[in-house]
Amino acid sequence: MAKKQKIVIIGGGAAGFFAAITCAETNKNAEVIIVERGKDVLNKVKISGGGRCNVTHAIWTPRELVKNYPRGARELMGPFSKFCTGDTVDWFAKRDVETKIEDDGRMFPVSDSSQSIVDCLWKSAKRAGVKIYNSSRVENIYPPEQKGQPWKVMINNGDNALYPDKIMMASGSNPKMWDVLKHLGHAIVPPVPSLFTFNIKDTRIKDLLGISMPNAEVKINGIDLPKKSRTAHGPLLITHWGLSGPAILKLSAIAARELNEKKYRFEISVNWRYGYSVNETTEDLEELGTEISKKLVRSNPQFGFPQRLWHRLVDAADIPAERRWGEIGKKMRGKLAAQIAHCTFQVNGKSTFKEEFVTAGGVELNEIDFQRFESKIHDNLFFAGEVLNIDAVTGGFNFQAAWTGGYLAGLALAE
């Protein structure tokens, strides 16, 4: 009988569990062990999506899906053509976890509870015979000295060691594990935060917490970035600290590295009315001068602006409270149009986005064979999830990368 293969998966998160289950279900003759430093596994899945777990996103083709990965888009094309969002939905449905699509495309378990996903992964792993060693911190790993020999995995200050045939790194964004990988010869792209909100102190948005505009465009100024990395549009939300919402989060992900280099001090311009330039807005304001000439500018918000935000922009354009639409001249019109369509703010720092934050950086992608998520430097060393230099905008895409990587690495581990 063939020798029973021993597989050690470092990290009991989304990627580690998906790989372990796939491997154990595919190769019944493999001994699959998840080694997790924490007391509990699947901690991030549990707290994800505000406790609801945004499992994936309703974009069904690899070509469209990869557009949401500022790092990893090119490398994920192939993997997504083998295991895409539809496969994730089916995978969970087959295990009795139905998912639903929200208006913005994010997908959650129908239960609206991340516990359904945690339970499903836990039960599937147990059913497949996966062994789970918790409170077991991997300190170091050593490659085989000769072909055919096992790896050595040192656990808890060397108290314990495992000798697997194959290893998978699913340790997320743990700097210590990146150091271990550096010693094995892998290059690590230095980690920087991604998915954060912009801190702005400015009288125009002070104390307007909770006010939003449905479709604004945000542009980063003065940083050398490709054009498509400089702007994003979507709902814009004023928070206690500054600005948030999909447009800001998207920019924080796309420009994660450049903004880190700037120490999060930079300028943005906001077009609160996406799709209409300063000139077009000036023309629209001129028309209002005849259409509603007798009405007061300040107390008659236009273009869907909430009253309080409109007041601030009118004040910033130096338009007196008693001024009527028919009474504003070219200069004031120009100033108001600029506040609406090219409203500049100084960003000074960042804040953590409460629902989801990730790290940009990790194992250099050109060192990975993405057919199998295997190292090109060492045989029998596999990776998936946040340990790699892959990350996405918010919306369920980070988990999708972990499921896909975990699944394909799991198949390769099972060989």
Ligand SMILES: Cc1cc2nc3c(=O)[nH]c(=O)nc-3n(C[C@H](O)[C@H](O)[C@H](O)COP(=O)(O)OP(=O)(O)OC[C@H]3O[C@@H](n4cnc5c(N)ncnc54)[C@H](O)[C@@H]3O)c2cc1C
């Ligand atoms: C608050 C929050 C909410 C989020 N919500 C969402 C969401 O709704 N949708 C989405 O797509 N993404 C979300 N994300 C991002 C998502 O959680 C991650 O992208 C995903 O968990 C990455 O999975 P992973 O398995 O690579 O890493 P992790 O989930 O971080 O798992 C890595 C595991 O490895 C273990 N480990 C590390 N080092 C060692 C070691 N030396 N020895 C043993 N074990 C070790 C860790 O303890 C951990 O359990 C969220 C992130 C956060 C922080």
